[in-house]
Structures are given as C-alpha cells and as structure tokens.
Amino acid sequence: MMQLWIIAGVTFREAARRKILWTALIAATAFLALFATGMHFQVRDTHFARIPPVIRYQALSSILQIGFYAIDMLAVLMTVLTSVDSISGEIASSTIHAVATKPIHRWQLLLGKWLGFAAMIAVYVALVFGGVVAVGYFIAGVQPRGAWQGASLIYLECLLVLSLTFLFGTIFSTLTNGVIVLGLHGIAFIGGWLEQIGTVTESNRLINLGILSSVLMPSESIWRRASYVMQTSIARTLDFSPFATRSAPSDIMMLYAILYLVVVLAFAVRRFQQRDL
Amino acid sequence: MLGDFLPPTDHLAIETNGLRKEFASKVAVRGLSLQVSRGEIFGFLGPNGAGKSTSIKMLLGLVKPTSGQAQILGHPFLDVEVRRKVGFLPEDFRFYDWLTASELLALHGRLCGLTPAQLRERVPVYVDLVGLTPHRDRRLRGFSKGMMQRIGLAQALIHEPDLVFLDEPTSGLDPMGRHLVRDIIRNERKRGATVFLNSHLLSEVEITCDTVVFIKQGEVIGSRDLRSSPEGEIHVHVRAHNLRREILPGLSEWTNSAQMQDDHLSLSVDSMDSLPAILRYLIASNVDVFEFTPQRLSLEESFLKIMGEDQGQ
Numbered sequence: 116m117m118q119l120w121i122i123a124g125v126t127f128r129e130a131a132r133r134k135i136l137w138t139a140l141i142a143a144t145a146f147l148a149l150f151a152t153g154m155h156f157q158v159r160d161t162h163f164a165r166i167p168p169v170i171r172y173q174a175l176s177s178i179l180q181i182g183f184y185a186i187d188m189l190a191v192l193m194t195v196l197t198s199v200d201s202i203s204g205e206i207a208s209s210t211i212h213a214v215a216t217k218p219i220h221r222w223q224l225l226l227g228k229w230l231g232f233a234a235m236i237a238v239y240v241a242l243v244f245g246g247v248v249a250v251g252y253f254i255a256g257v258q259p260r261g262a263w264q265g266a267s268l269i270y271l272e273c274l275l276v277l278s279l280t281f282l283f284g285t286i287f288s289t290l291t292n293g294v295i296v297l298g299l300h301g302i303a304f305i306g307g308w309l310e311q312i313g314t315v316t317e318s319n320r321l322i323n324l325g326i327l328s329s330v331l332m333p334s335e336s337i338w339r340r341a342s343y344v345m346q347t348s349i350a351r352t353l354d355f356s357p358f359a360t361r362s363a364p365s366d367i368m369m370l371y372a373i374l375y376l377v378v379v380l381a382f383a384v385r386r387f388q389q390r391d392l
Numbered sequence: 393m394l395g396d397f398l399p400p401t402d403h404l405a406i407e408t409n410g411l412r413k414e415f416a417s418k419v420a421v422r423g424l425s426l427q428v429s430r431g432e433i434f435g436f437l438g439p440n441g442a443g444k445s446t447s448i449k450m451l452l453g454l455v456k457p458t459s460g461q462a463q464i465l466g467h468p469f470l471d472v473e474v475r476r477k478v479g480f481l482p483e484d485f486r487f488y489d490w491l492t493a494s495e496l497l498a499l500h501g502r503l504c505g506l507t508p509a510q511l512r513e514r515v516p517v518y519v520d521l522v523g524l525t526p527h528r529d530r531r532l533r534g535f536s537k538g539m540m541q542r543i544g545l546a547q548a549l550i551h552e553p554d555l556v557f558l559d560e561p562t563s564g565l566d567p568m569g570r571h572l573v574r575d576i577i578r579n580e581r582k583r584g585a586t587v588f589l590n591s592h593l594l595s596e597v598e599i600t601c602d603t604v605v606f607i608k609q610g611e612v613i614g615s616r617d618l619r620s621s622p623e624g625e626i627h628v629h630v631r632a633h634n635l636r637r638e639i640l641p642g643l644s645e646w647t648n649s650a651q652m653q654d655d656h657l658s659l660s661v662d663s664m665d666s667l668p669a670i671l672r673y674l675i676a677s678n679v680d681v682f683e684f685t686p687q688r689l690s691l692e693e694s695f696l697k698i699m700g701e702d703q704g705q
Contacts (some may be wrong), residue, residue: 121503213487220472349421
C-alpha cells in the first residue's frame with residue numbers, strides 16, 4: 116500500500132506545481148474580488164436598504180447562490196483541465212514506463228494518482244468555497260444553510276468528473292478525453308435546465324429528459340442538490356434560476372451518483388490493468 | 393496460459409518460451425525463446441521493427457503477451473514483486489520535469505522499497521556515478537537529452553537490482569557518456585548483476601557483452617558467444633577441385649555452417665584453432681585445395697550477414 120501513497124504524494128505535488136492550478140486560483144481570486152465588490156455595492160445601495168430585511172436577506176442569499184454556482188463551474192473545469200492529461204499524456208510520452216516497471220501494481224498507480232488529484236481538488240474547493248462564504252458573511256451578513264453539505268456535494272461532483280477523466284484517459288488521447296468529459300457535463304447541464312423547466316411547466320416529457328441526462332451524467336444533479344441544501348427555505352419555493360433549485364434531486368439520485376463514481380473508477384482501474392503501455 | 397511456471401532454473405536470469413505479441417494489424421513478436429544466464433551481459437540485437445522493444449516491454453509487464461511463458465530471476469515474469477530486483481532504463485528516458493535529479497532518484501528508490509537511510513546514502517552516490525553531482529538540485533526541465541539518459545541510468549540502478557534492462561542506453565550520449573555507460577555496465581557485472589542490453593551501437597555491444605542474440609520479426613535467428621570467440625566469427629573461403637556433397641557432414645564437427653557451389657566452399661567457424669583440422673580433413677577427402685582464406689567477421693558484419701537483405705526494415 117506504500118506505493119499507492121508515494122504516487123498520491125508525487126501527483127499532489129505535480130498538480131500543485133502545474134500552472135493550470137495557479138491560473139485557476141488566480142481566476143477564482145479575480146472572481147471572488149468581483150463578487151465581493153458586487154455584493155458590497157448591492158448592500159450599500161440606498162434603494163436596496165429600504166427593502167424589508169426579510170426580502171433583503173433573500174435577495175442577498177440569492178446572490179450568494181450565484182457565487183456558489185460560479186465556483187462550482189470553476190471547480191469542475193479545474194478538475195478536468197488538471198487531470199485530463201494525467202494518464203493519456205504519460206502513456207503517450209512514455210513517462211509512465213519508468214514508474215510502471217517498478218514493484219507497483221497498476222491499480223496502485225491509478226488510484227494513487229486519483230488520490231493525489233482528489234487531495235489537490237479538496238484544497239481548491241475548500242479555498243474557493245470558503246472565499247464565497249467569507250464574502251457572504253463579512254460583506255452581506257448572510258450565511259448559507261448547510262454549507263458543509265453543500266461543499267461536500269460540490270467536491271463529490273468534482274470527484275465524479277475526475278473519475279470520468281481517468282476512465283477516458285485510459286482509453287483515449289488527452290484531447291478526446293477532455294472533449295468527451297466536458298461534453299457529458301454539458302449534456303448534464305442542459306438536462307438539469309430541462310428538468311427544472313419541466314417542473315415549472317409541469318411537463319413530464321421535459322422532466323424525464325432531464326432525469327435521463329442525469330442518469331447518463333449525474334454531475335449537474337449533484338450541483339442542484341448542493342444548491343438546494345444551501346438556499347433559504349423561501350427561495351426553495353419562490354426562486355427559479357440556474358443558481359437556485361426548484362426540484363431537488365432525490366437521495367436515490369445522490370446514491371446513484373456515488374455508485375456511478377465508484378463504477379467509473381473501477382472500470383478505469385480495470386481498463387488500465389488490461390491495456391498495453 | 394500467461395505467466396505459467398517454467399521448471400525452476402536458478403542459474404538463469406531470464407527464460408522465455410514462445411513469447412508472442414500480436415497487435416491488431418501485425419505480429420510484433422512471433423515467438424521469442426531465449427535464455428539469459430545470471431551475471432551475464434546480454435546483447436539483444438536486431439533491425440528496427442524486429443520486436444526488440446516490444447520483447448523488453450513484455451518481460452517488464454508493460455505489454456501483455458498474446459501467448460507464451462517467461463520467468464525472470466526464477467519467478468513468473470508478471471509477478472510484481474520480482475521487479476524489486478529489476479532495473480530498467482527505457483529508450484529515450486523521460487520523467488516529470490519539475491523534479492530535481494536528486495528528487496527523481498529518491499522517488500524511484502522509494503518505489504523500489506529503499507528506506508530513508510538508504511536513500512540518504514545512495515542518492516548522492518548514484519548522482520555522482522552518472523556524473524551529475526553539479527546538477528543534483530537542478531530541475532530536469534533544464535536537462536539535455538544526454539543528462540536525462542544519465543539520470544535515467546541512475547534510477548535504473550539505485551536499488552542495486554539483480555537484473556538490469558538497458559534500452560539504447562547510449563543514445564544521446566557523447567563519447568564521454570558512452571565510456572561512462574561502458575564502465576557502469578562493467579561495474580554491474582562485477583557486482584554480479586545481469587545486464588540485458590538493447591543497443592544499435594554494435595561496436596559498443598561487441599566491447600561490452602558476453603553473449604548476443606540476433607532477432608528478426610520477434611524470433612531469435614542467431615546467437616554469438618563473445619567470450620568463447622572474442623575475435624569474432626570467422627568466415628573461410630575455399631576454392632578447390634573435386635568438391636563433393638558427401639564431405640559436408642564431416643565438416644560440421646568444426647563449422648557453424650558450410651555452403652558449396654561449383655568450386656567454391658564457404659565455411660563459418662568460431663575459432664582459428666579449428667582451421668588446420670579442416671584443411672587436413674579436406675586433403676584427406678581428396679579435395680584439391682587451391683585457396684584457403686580465413687576472414688574475421690566483426691559483430692557488425694555478422695549482424696549484416698544474419699539479417700541479410702531485411703536489414704533496416
């Protein structure tokens with residue numbers, strides 16, 4: 116098992132030394148600065164100050180949801196961009212030969228890399244999620260409900276995407292891998308919208324299309340669940356936007372997402388064990 | 393069945409039997425059967441596309457054979473644990489360019505199970521062995537191809553393996569670097585390690601190796617023991633009258649091969665010592681000898697002769 120932790124450690128260090136992570140952190144910082152400025156002006160707005168406090172709190176909470184939505188997207192993109200080259204790139208460049216011929220099982224090599232990225236993504240999500248919570252708390256005085264649960268769900272979404280890039284990385288080239296994973300995430304995103312519109316217009320066909328896309332790729336479902344647990348109870352009944360959720364994906368859908376992640380990772384290990392390097 | 397046990401043969405570092413690899417469109421290795429003794433410096437020669445790299449990759453578990461059996465150091469070749477005793481320098485060695493030379497060696501040493509104390513002791517020693525001490529804290533990003541080969545060689549040796557695979561170790565190296573590799577290989581022999589060397593530089597192989605095999609299309613088509621015939625294979629051209637087919641079987645006592653056409657006889661022998669006996673045999677067989685010309689073949693000439701017109705394909 117030692118081998119697995121050695122690979123996890125070197126992968127974490129590699130990911131942390133890549134420009135893409137720092138670029139993503141700079142982008143996230145720029146976003147947080149903009150978000151904080153926007154929140155600040157909104158709070159100081161004189162018209163806004165005359166609105167009854169209950170409504171004002173709801174409005175500020177909705178803005179906070181926009182913040183979470185943005186960092187969710189950033190986290191998913193960062194996950195794909197940092198890990199997309201990890202397996203396929205090392206196979207293509209033969210870098211993997213020096214490690215794979217050491218006394219290490221292929222599953223240890225793959226899961227070690229996965230754990231390294233998972234740790235790096237955990238740091239990233241903690242930083243950017245914490246940033247949004249801090250902006251909400253210190254500038255607007257609003258706190259999300261279920262912040263821990265929300266952060267965990269965003270992290271789960273990233274891990275699911277990470278597992279997919281690992282699976283496709285054992286099969287396709289880096290570019291194809293990235294196109295497929297982001298394409299699947301796009302399908303899930305559109306499906307999530309269709310399901311929400313279907314809920315408002317009571318169209319079962321749209322709802323079913325949305326569910327189908329979630330079965331194919333449950334990432335957006337996890338975000339909508341995160342959004343649901345973090346928004347205020349009034350927003351749950353009134354709000355309708357991509358940043359808020361009218362119908363929350365069920366516990367069964369969350370269990371399905373976890374199972375999906377495990378199965379995808381198991382397939383990645385299996386495929387990596389079978390393929391020639 | 394892959395990885396089946398062959399009968400235990402403790403004196404062998406490598407034993408393969410009918411190792412075969414088929415890709416979708418072609419057969420890369422038809423059926424590799426060879427034996428490499430422990431402590432031997434073994435040269436693995438063949439033209440481009442002969443299946444050399446695929447064969448090495450199969451032995452190291454990077455490529456799964458379609459069929460065949462192999463043992464490494466007395467263990468099934470797919471046994472991961474046996475790789476604690478195996479080192480490998482891949483052709484065109486590359487690694488994470490953000491690591492320093494010392495960090496790279498420490499990482500590979502740890503993967504091979506070296507303790508922190510062993511790493512502290514060996515990392516500087518092996519950095520020095522490959523002549524990179526001034527660059528030990530530099531990142532690989534700034535390394536030349538030759539420097540990468542050197543550090544690649546160090547990572548293959550740091551755990552003091554019993555068997556080392558070197559795939560084109562001198563590619564990218566200047567004459568000093570080649571000399572260094574030669575010395576390192578000799579040191580490995582002194583240590584008792586077996587070295588499996590794949591190189592295009594036949595002059596290097598000739599200087600370094602104990603045994604060489606020639607492979608073509610993934611099959612062994614010839615071998616040469618450079619210890620018993622260090623001067624190389626000897627080709628003898630004979631021009632004579634009264635040459636007859638009946639004399640050929642009698643020549644096999646001294647020759648590797650004998651071909652006859654009209655008044656010409658071509659013989660291949662391993663040692664000059666057998667020439668008088670051959671001449672006496674021909675005269676005793678009533679052959680009228682007009683010309684008897686021995687000519688030493690270098691490894692390169694042997695290679696070209698064995699590979700024939702397929703060389704370079």
